[in-house]
Amino acid sequence: LQVLLSADAACIPARNVRSFVEELLQRRDNATAGDILRHYASCIGSADAGLRRRTAIGVSEIADLYSRTGRDLLLVAVQQASDQLMRETVPDLQPLLSAAFVRLSQEANNAHYYPAIEKSLDAVQQLEERNPTLGRDLRPRIAVEGRVREFLGDVLSFPEVPEGLTEVLRRTPRAAAEHVANCLGQCLRREECDRLLELIAHVGEGAIEHLREIG
Secondary structure: OOOOOOOOHHHOOHHHHHHHHHHHHHOOOHHHHHHHHHHHHHHHHOOOHHHHHHHHHHHHHHHHHHHHHOHHHHHHHHHHHHHHHHHOOOHHHHHHHHHHHHHHHHHHHHHOOHHHHHHHHHHHHHHHHHOHHHHHHHHHHHOOHHHHHHHHHHHHHOOOOOOOHHHHHHOOHHHHHHHHHHHHOOOOOHHHHHHHHHHHHHHOHHHHHHHHHHO
């Protein structure tokens, strides 16, 4: 535990980090598990390129633990990985950092944790502006557009629209409009249609216009 919370945390093999954290989770010690994972992810911004390399590889291997331990922790990890990816100057580290960022983003998709998904999309947009080739490579790998129909199910399953979902859909307006159009054709109750139409109105004019074109 002392090493995992030190500057040498990234030197611990990812399989050992996983074993230790999973044992803590079995004991219901989520607080200590969270401290370890938070500190481990922070090593991705180390001044030492070797530590950044080890951390990026390790985070890719244990990305699922971030969503299992706490959603806010997943958001922090996505932020740290994207920040380092944007400022990384060592060319051969970019693929490793990209892989870590993608894995964390995919975990956010799997967990339907929309604030972290929103952060991923914002990071990709910034990367597209700074490094168009890298940004275009990352967008399909985090695959948010392909999950929009699945996310819309949360609109109908919960009393309120989940936090962050509207913001995610604003960043994917065409996919949102297309899937809303499909869902409208399958809704059995008027209130479901009303909820979807209210949602698309909040998403914005771009989505509304595309919905009109589809119609």
